[in-house]
Amino acid sequence: MFQTKKRGEGTGYYALSVILATSLAPIVGIAMQNKLGFNAILIFTSIVMVVGLLLMNMIRIPKRARTAMPASEKQPILKQLFEKQALLPSILCFLLAVPFGGIMSFIALFGREIGINQIWVYFIGHCAMIVITRPFIGKLFDKRGHASVILPGAISMAIGLITLSFTTSIATLVIASLFFGFGFGAVQPSLQAWALNRSPSHRKGAANGTFLSFMDLGVSLGIVILTPIISMTSYALMYRYSALFMIAFFNYIQYIFNAKQTVQSRS
Numbered sequence: 001m002f003q004t005k006k007r008g009e010g011t012g013y014y015a016l017s018v019i020l021a022t023s024l025a026p027i028v029g030i031a032m033q034n035k036l037g038f039n040a041i042l043i044f045t046s047i048v049m050v051v052g053l054l055l056m057n058m059i060r061i062p063k064r065a066r067t068a069m070p071a072s073e074k075q076p077i078l079k080q081l082f083e084k085q086a087l088l089p090s091i092l093c094f095l096l097a098v099p100f101g102g103i104m105s106f107i108a109l110f111g112r113e114i115g116i117n118q119i120w121v122y123f124i125g126h127c128a129m130i131v132i133t134r135p136f137i138g139k140l141f142d143k144r145g146h147a148s149v150i151l152p153g154a155i156s157m158a159i160g161l162i163t164l165s166f167t168t169s170i171a172t173l174v175i176a177s178l179f180f181g182f183g184f185g186a187v188q189p190s191l192q193a194w195a196l197n198r199s200p201s202h203r204k205g206a207a208n209g210t211f212l213s214f215m216d217l218g219v220s221l222g223i224v225i226l227t228p229i230i231s232m233t234s235y236a237l238m239y240r241y242s243a244l245f246m247i248a249f250f251n252y253i254q255y256i257f258n259a260k261q262t263v264q265s266r267s
Contacts, residue, residue, distance in 0.1 A: 024127060027120045030108055086195035086207035088256065090214035093191045095249040096154070097218025099161055099242040100184060102226045104219070110235035114168055121170060125177030130185035137186045149190040150253065157183030158246040165239035188215070 032040050103122075111119025140149055160180025167173045192211050199207035222242070229238045 024123065026104060026107065027123045030120050081206060082210045082213075083195075083199050083203045083206040085198040085200070085203070086210040089191040089195040089198070090211045092150075092249060092253060093188060093211060094214040094218040095245045095252065096157065096184065096187060096191075097215045098222035098225065098245045099157075099239070101219030101222035102238065102242045103161075103164070103180070105223050106226070106230065106235055106238070110239075113235050116167075116170065116173060118170060119173070122164075122173050122177040125174045126181035126184075129178050129181035133182055133185055137190070149186050150194075153183040153186030153190070154246065154249055154253070155183070156180070157187065158243060159183075161239055161243050161246065165236045165243075167236075 028044075029041055032044060107122055108119055111117065137149060137153075156179050160176045160178070160183060163172060163179060164176035167176055192208070195207050195211045196204055226238050226242060229241050233241075
C-alpha cells in the first residue's frame, strides 16, 4: 500500500518520468525534423504510442479493498471529476505551466532568433538538473513540507526564465536551463503531492485528474496567450512577459501562507 509519508518522494519519481519525456522529446524532434522531415516524427511517435499500449498490458496491479465513498459525499458525475481540495495547488501549477509551455513550444524558434543553432543544449541542462535533484527533493518535501521546496524552486524558475530572455550565448543558455530545470523539477511534483495530501482518500484519483488538467490547461492556454506577444515583440520579450505568471504565483502563495498563519493564530 502506498505510504502517505512517502507520497512526496513517490510522486516525484512519477513526475520525473513525465518531465524527462517532455524535455527529451524536443531534442529528438528537432534532430528528426532537421534530418528526416516531419513525417518521420509522426511515424516515430505512432510507434512509441503502440509500444506504450503494449507495455501497459504487462502491468499487474494487486487487488485491494476499495475505499467506499461516504453516502453524504456522493455527487453528480461532473462534480466527481474534479476535487475541490486539490484546486489550490492546481491553480499554482497552472501559473507555472504557462511559462513552461512557452519554453517547450517556442525554444527552437527562439534559437533561430538569437542565432544559436544548438538550442537543444537547453534540454540537456534541464533534464540533468531534474535527474540530479530528484532523489532528495521528494524526501525534503516529506520531511519539511511543501513550503521548503516550492518557494526556493519557484525562485529558481524565475531566475532561469529571466536569464533565458537575455540569452545570447550557449553559456547563458545552459545557466538558464539549470535554474529553470531545478525549479520546475522541484515545484511541479511537490504541488502534485500537496494536492493529493489535501484530498480525502477516496478522492485521490480525482485530485490527480484535477491537478494534471490544470497543468495541461496552463500549457495550452500559455501558447494562446504568449503567441500574440511574440507577434508584437520578440521571443526574448515574450519570456520576460511570461515571468509575470511567476509574480502571480508568488503573490498567490503568499496570500495562502498568510491566510494559513491567520487561521493558526486564531485557533
